[in-house]
Amino acid sequence: MTKTTLTQVERAQLAMMLEVCAFPKPGNVDRCHDYATTRLEHFLASTILVRPVLERAERAGDGIGNILLDAVELTSGHSGGNTHFGAFILLIPLVMGGDIAGADRLVRRTTVEDAVQFYRAFGQTKVRVISGDELDVHDPQAIEELKSRQMTLFDVMLYSAKNDMVAREWINGFQLTRKGADLLFAHGCGPESVSLAFLDLLATEPDTFISKKHGKDAAWEVMQKAQDVREGRRDLVAFDQECINIGMNPGSIADIIIASIYIALGEGWVWDC
Amino acid sequence: MTKTTLTQVERAQLAMMLEVCAFPKPGNVDRCHDYATTRLEHFLASTILVRPVLERAERAGDGIGNILLDAVELTSGHSGGNTHFGAFILLIPLVMGGDIAGADRLVRRTTVEDAVQFYRAFGQTKVRVISGDELDVHDPQAIEELKSRQMTLFDVMLYSAKNDMVAREWINGFQLTRKGADLLFAHGCGPESVSLAFLDLLATEPDTFISKKHGKDAAWEVMQKAQDVREGRRDLVAFDQECINIGMNPGSIADIIIASIYIALGEGWVWDC
Numbered sequence: 001m002t003k004t005t006l007t008q009v010e011r012a013q014l015a016m017m018l019e020v021c022a023f024p025k026p027g028n029v030d031r032c033h034d035y036a037t038t039r040l041e042h043f044l045a046s047t048i049l050v051r052p053v054l055e056r057a058e059r060a061g062d063g064i065g066n067i068l069l070d071a072v073e074l075t076s077g078h079s080g081g082n083t084h085f086g087a088f089i090l091l092i093p094l095v096m097g098g099d100i101a102g103a104d105r106l107v108r109r110t111t112v113e114d115a116v117q118f119y120r121a122f123g124q125t126k127v128r129v130i131s132g133d134e135l136d137v138h139d140p141q142a143i144e145e146l147k148s149r150q151m152t153l154f155d156v157m158l159y160s161a162k163n164d165m166v167a168r169e170w171i172n173g174f175q176l177t178r179k180g181a182d183l184l185f186a187h188g189c190g191p192e193s194v195s196l197a198f199l200d201l202l203a204t205e206p207d208t209f210i211s212k213k214h215g216k217d218a219a220w221e222v223m224q225k226a227q228d229v230r231e232g233r234r235d236l237v238a239f240d241q242e243c244i245n246i247g248m249n250p251g252s253i254a255d256i257i258i259a260s261i262y263i264a265l266g267e268g269w270v271w272d273c
Numbered sequence: 274m275t276k277t278t279l280t281q282v283e284r285a286q287l288a289m290m291l292e293v294c295a296f297p298k299p300g301n302v303d304r305c306h307d308y309a310t311t312r313l314e315h316f317l318a319s320t321i322l323v324r325p326v327l328e329r330a331e332r333a334g335d336g337i338g339n340i341l342l343d344a345v346e347l348t349s350g351h352s353g354g355n356t357h358f359g360a361f362i363l364l365i366p367l368v369m370g371g372d373i374a375g376a377d378r379l380v381r382r383t384t385v386e387d388a389v390q391f392y393r394a395f396g397q398t399k400v401r402v403i404s405g406d407e408l409d410v411h412d413p414q415a416i417e418e419l420k421s422r423q424m425t426l427f428d429v430m431l432y433s434a435k436n437d438m439v440a441r442e443w444i445n446g447f448q449l450t451r452k453g454a455d456l457l458f459a460h461g462c463g464p465e466s467v468s469l470a471f472l473d474l475l476a477t478e479p480d481t482f483i484s485k486k487h488g489k490d491a492a493w494e495v496m497q498k499a500q501d502v503r504e505g506r507r508d509l510v511a512f513d514q515e516c517i518n519i520g521m522n523p524g525s526i527a528d529i530i531i532a533s534i535y536i537a538l539g540e541g542w543v544w545d546c
Binding site: 006010013014017018021031032039040041042044045047048049051077078079080191271272273 | 279283286287290291294304305312313314315317318320321322324350351352353464544545546
């Protein structure tokens with residue numbers, strides 16, 4: 001029973017584990033930082049508890065929307081709140097499709113029912129949406145609106161892409177996921193590569209989780225400070241602590257890095273050299 | 274699909290995750306400490322990768338020896354070496370039996386074949402045995418010796434119990450596992466209880482992983498220093514670092530605490546209040 005290759009489910013779970021452990025990683029939960037109500041152990045518990053849903057995704061026996069809803073429900077049995085909603089939006093089509101090309105085909109074939117289930121899943125999280133959004137997930141009318149407009153889940157992502165870099169991955173062929181995987185290979189094997197790839201993305205992309213929470217200027221400022229860190233003009237550990245202190249957490253880039261690790265593991269990147 | 278109760282497999286995986294994350298925990302790998310070749314991520318990868326074997330244990334469809342051998346093989350696909358051999362010796366009968374009473378019945382019914390498979394599993398790890406042991410697992414004659422003496426796996430544990438506190442659990446009805454679970458309840462909900470219960474056991478029991486590696490005096494000294502910490506005469510974080518620096522890792526108490534968390538979770542202890 002010695003394992004030489006990983007299943008897609010195991011790759012997804014290892015990706016979730018490696019991302020949350022990676023340190024230093026400005027602003028997010030990691031080995032050395034918790035948020036008051038969401039801690040390292042909550043992320044790792046979700047990583048363990050989501051397994052049956054990932055197995056369903058690997059069998060590809062259901063729609064993306066249903067699987068997403070189950071993933072959120074199965075990982076809400078602890079007090080840490082939402083840990084991986086954005087990551088599941090990327091991981092589930094990737095596990096179902098096996099790789100980026102397969103996921104890209106699947107997301108373009110989603111249905112109105114997928115969109116409805118996605119909204120139900122979203123409604124169970126406390127993930128922030130921009131107020132005034134006419135398809136606010138916390139508005140019970142939104143699902144009726146989706147149905148009357150016959151919007152598929154792909155249409156919803158297209159609609160959200162302007163303000164959400166995770167949604168943007170669905171419509172542009174998982175560009176940043178690809179870029180993150182390439183960065184992991186460029187930084188070489190070992191878990192240190194995860195924090196380096198994270199910093200690279202943070203220094204080049206304004207995080208939309210931050211922009212929804214604190215505004216676009218804040219996201220831009222974090223990106224510029226991450227550039228300073230990369231160029232040696234700012235201390236990484238101090239920047240990490242500053243972000244933690246003011247709740248400036250680049251959660252969308254973390255979601256994308258999880259997807260990147262999943263892809264890189266499938267292409268032979270070694271996490272534990 | 275919302276989960277209110279945990280399966281036995283999930284309890285076992287959460288126990289492995291919570292134990293390794295708990296900090297501060299003198300001498301062992303934790304959130305803030307790695308050993309050079311065995312890191313936090315290796316323990317967490319084993320926690321993820323062992324799932325199919327734990328599922329087999331939950332179905333109780335095979336012998337303890339076969340399942341142990343598979344657990345070791347399935348978690349040796351990374352470079353971190355053995356992470357959980359001692360924990361599996363306790364967790365596998367506990368998952369198969371559901372609780373301490375069930376495990377106690379199972380371990381007393383093990384066979385010579387279980388003992389042979391256990392020796393094969395042990396031989397794949399680099400777990401230290403006392404030199405001169407006439408049933409040295411690294412001696413190819415040992416398996417023939419087991420067969421000729423008709424020793425069951427329970428007999429092997431009885432034989433090892435004098436020098437191995439994990440083996441002792443099998444023959445005394447999982448006494449320290451029970452004590453650890455009671456300590457978790459006494460310290461209350463939340464992950465902090467894990468490090469407190471760990472320190473309690475460390476302060477009252479000489480760790481046999483340490484005694485095999487560094488001698489009985491060393492294990493006794495670590496126990497006394499842990500007592501000093503509990504009584505406020507020694508700094509916990511400094512003691513942790515001292516143990517790490519000299520490779521003084523109480524691995525057997527860690528194994529027992531994993532079993533304790535598994536039991537406590539099944540009895541309603543809450544890990545994430």
